[in-house]
Amino acid sequence: MSIFFPAAIEKNERKQFFQAKFDYYEDVFRWVVILICLAEVSYFVTDCQIFGRMAWEVLFPRCFVLLPMGLYLLYNHFRHDYLGNTIIGYLVMHASMWCTIWTIYYLPNRDFSREGFIVMHFGFLSLGLAAPMYLHTILHSILLLDIVVSNLFIHYEHFSMMITLGLPIYVGILLLLKILENAYVDHYLSNKKLASMSTTDQLTQAYNRHILDDILESGTSKLNFKSTDSIWFLLIDVDFFKKINDTYGHEAGDQILIAISSKIRENIREDDLCLRWGGEEFVVILQNAAKEEAMQIGERIRNSISGSASISPKVTISVGVSKYLGADYHQAINDADKAMYYAKNHGRNQVICVEDL
Structure with missing residues (x-):
């Protein structure tokens, strides 16, 4: 399973590497979570267009995502560890997914669900910039499980196409994130070397x-x-x-x-x-x-x-x-x-x- 971990980083240094990576992309991670949740709420306008009236029955499902978003922001305000923030941030994304599913249940026209779920993949791509590859692989894959489970009671008209389109997008995102993580490894090692040079006496190798x-x-x-x-x-x-x-x-x-x-x-x-x-x-x-x-x-x-x-x-x-x-x-x-x-x-x-x- 070493493919999910950067080869140039020693095993005992992985936590430090993942924390440095999260620190670097933390603002991006936070804003992606916020924007995805706000976009979820804004889709209420589209719902009203589909209904041809004020769709009050879907207002609560659309706005419910603000609760997990608020919990994430509260956690992020006090804690900046990569593990907790990554897991909670991804769970908020899945909460947004299930708020969408909840809304779809009421919609008279469900043709747009396929495109909406594909867009969600790119939200996960943005989160993956800050997340460890091994965690992203697991937490992103649950998106496909969300679709499979919700199909049991929604019965999507284009269910098979949603899966066949989603799988290559998922794999492609994993490959792209692997390339980007390897690029960040070079940045991390260069910074580490510079930091070491600035705090180490070059003659004796003791700290200065x-x-x-x-x-x-x-x-x-x-x-x-x-x-x-x-x-x-x-x-x-x-x-x-x-x-x-x-x-x-x-x-x-x-x-x-x-x-x-x-x-x-x-x-x-x-x-x-x-x-x-x-x-x-x-x-x-x-x-x-x-x-x-x-x-x-x-x-x-x-x-x-x-x-x-x-x-x-x-x-x-x-x-x-x-x-x-x-x-x-x-x-x-x-x-x-x-x-x-x-x-x-x-x-x-x-x-x-x-x-x-």
Whole structure:
């Protein structure tokens, strides 16, 4: 069933891809739902032309679609997840379909139902721009089921033609949406690469300071993590780094920074962040950690660097540890900086917590 999923997107990244795709087309998706529902109501004028009078008996079926439309807009106002919005949006389209069927039941002339149902396919095509291919395939196919079920009591004069016309349109729409989704994959991967380049230090592959835009509350210096009760900062500085540059050259210094960044990232947890803070300084942000664990991670990093056979010339680091108090990340950086300089002034190659000073 891999045909329903973009081949260039890893399985563990699909949700992120589908959400990005929905975010990109969300306005289109919302307006398609609204316009289809408003068009459903406006067809009351056509109904009156068919009846040759005010067709009050179909006014309620035509207007009933405004209820599911309102529920969708309410959900969309508070939630922007691709899965919930896609399912509810498609259900509103099917509600519009059944309001049409409800109206057709009263009409003296049902010749226009065939064309109306074909038009609905293109409404689903528009929704499919934002929807995952696998979901669209299922939710769009129910349109054909709607026709089959309603034929049991309406008995369309051109039922077989409605199906034979609808099936190739359905398949053609699937192929078109597959092509468009593959085109969006290129857009998504390009944006992802640009985003990575903007937040990643190109030398060490650690994050740079631009990552702060993603982890701070907008316009503040406060971290936007789910829990800020147990966040610790490590400020890591390479001992005698200027001497290394002067003795061995800046190229050797760059290789040491690359190796140190790699060692840091090897020794932290999946949810922790490693940033190149500037020059030979790195910052590690530990989430959901106690003081003891923060100290242990700091020691593990220090030991892996000082005892590494792959780093030449041999280097050591000094590490300052501090707790984020929940208001301003600068406080944690400044506290860690105090502890780090204490480590440097008292022998280097050690991990010091500001709380122990």
